[in-house]
């Protein structure tokens with residue numbers, strides 16, 4: 001069947017089977033390999049994308065369900081030369097180890113800050129609770145999200161001037 | 162510098178934290194400075210390439226048919242139905258690769274494929290390699306392979322495995338290796354001890370659980386006679402050598418390219434996808450990809466050893482350790498992997514960071530039909546720590562002294578000698594560490 005959806009701001013039309021997972025569609029058909037598979041069971045958060053504004057485990061979503069959806073993956077956030085403040089904070093806080101959980105962590109952080117721009121540390125922990133980092137760099141990942149909140153606040157006040 | 166060399170240098174500069182593209186400057190760059198991880202940019206943008214992220218246009222997908230019973234003789238394998246699945250390109254069984262040899266980290270005891278008449282020894286043992294145009298076709302064909310087996314006694318307990326009437330899992334018996342430790346006169350020292358305490362401890366299997374499962378891609382360059390394998394490994398050159406000997410090729414015919422690794426923690430020391438990928442690539446002449454699912458990774462690849470530790474510890478009236486006897490028995494599962502080294506190292510750490518003049522130890526790695534156990538952080542010492550620290554607590558209680566003070570009395574100092582005979586000549590800060598912990602935790606002698 002044919003589906004139409006927007007990925008990272010770009011409208012795409014694709015042929016999918018009913019049993020294709022959104023995860024495979026993004027990784028294999030669209031080459032968005034920043035979306036990772038850790039468990040395939042909705043447990044680890046490595047495959048996290050933001051779909052219609054919500055954090056979504058793409059390994060659990062049949063591709064046809066993405067019809068008409070708006071999807072953001074880590075690739076849509078920023079590029080090497082123009083990092084999003086959250087990405088920049090992850091680099092600067094030393095939050096990145098093997099990196100496999102990082103795209104999901106970054107998107108979970110973004111979703112949190114979109115809704116709650118000045119979260120407490122407890123709220124950050126809660127916001128990231130669907131994502132596992134086996135390298136266990138949680139302290140620095142939390143620092144990175146807190147740092148990003150500060151950066152975004154400064155940016156926000158600049159643009160208001 | 163040729164373009165190719167520049168690319169390689171660029172790759173290593175980007176993918177290790179050990180150099181910079183600008184070239185090596187004088188030291189003092191790292192110590193005392195915040196250093197940004199060189200590959201962090203790749204990883205926060207999703208650009209970093211992990212094994213599963215490598216694609217080729219004419220890529221084929223590989224799935225492995227695995228054992229159907231943890232200990233059984235394979236009587237027959239029937240791939241006729243599986244072969245009919247649309248999209249299947251090749252199904253390899255043991256008779257197709259008669260010259261391929263076993264592999265393994267320390268002992269080459271792992272078969273590449275089990276042949277009829279041979280035994281499967283755990284649920285991860287491979288029976289067939291399925292290669293197809295799509296993942297779905299490969300899976301479907303794998304599930305249509307039929308096997309007949311003759312079931313044998315399943316041994317899940319190393320103590321059962323060591324009994325005389327237990328069936329041999331491998332031809333040379335179930336005890337893979339035995340190590341001994343002897344220093345001083347243990348019997349005499351126990352006799353003269355104020356208290357002797359003997360206890361048995363048991364640790365469990367732990368999966369290292371890196372976030373990225375075992376995965377890889379291989380491409381056979383027929384003109385050069387080289388197999389390129391993009392797959393994670395913790396021992397690049399050992400893996401290369403082991404894959405080469407298994408396939409009876411020379412090392413320079415096996416090129417292992419390390420993509421970004423999504424964690425390893427010991428689990429990626431063992432060969433996983435490599436040999437099956439190489440065989441599939443050579444037979445089909447096309448690029449091939451094999452990615453384990455999480456379940457497959459858990460069933461197939463190594464674990465931290467469950468270890469049974471029997472510790473007998475003597476102490477004198479003044480609270481000094483007099484003698485320590487340890488039995489250290491590791492369940493290494495179906496294959497040896499790093500087991501012989503893990504139980505060796507674990508035994509040498511039997512007393513932890515505590516001085517003890519008289520020592521006796523024996524350690525075994527034992528085959529069972531469990532998933533094989535190998536390397537994981539600490540290499541046997543984490544298991545031992547649980548046991549010796551418990552001994553220390555129990556002895557402190559019997560002596561009615563503060564467990565922290567008891568540790569301070571016995572803790573390693575400069576010039577202490579470890580059970581394997583190493584004299585510690587510098588950097589022994591254990592006493593300071595304990596004191597600092599007591600201070601920071603506002604230690605009240607273990608009482609609430």
Ligand code: FES
Pocket residue numbers: 036037038039040041042043044045046047048057058059060
């Ligand atoms: S891969 Fe989707 S949650 Fe783990």
Ligand code: FES
Pocket residue numbers: 095096097098099100101102132133134135136137372423424
């Ligand atoms: S950085 Fe390795 S899993 Fe999070």
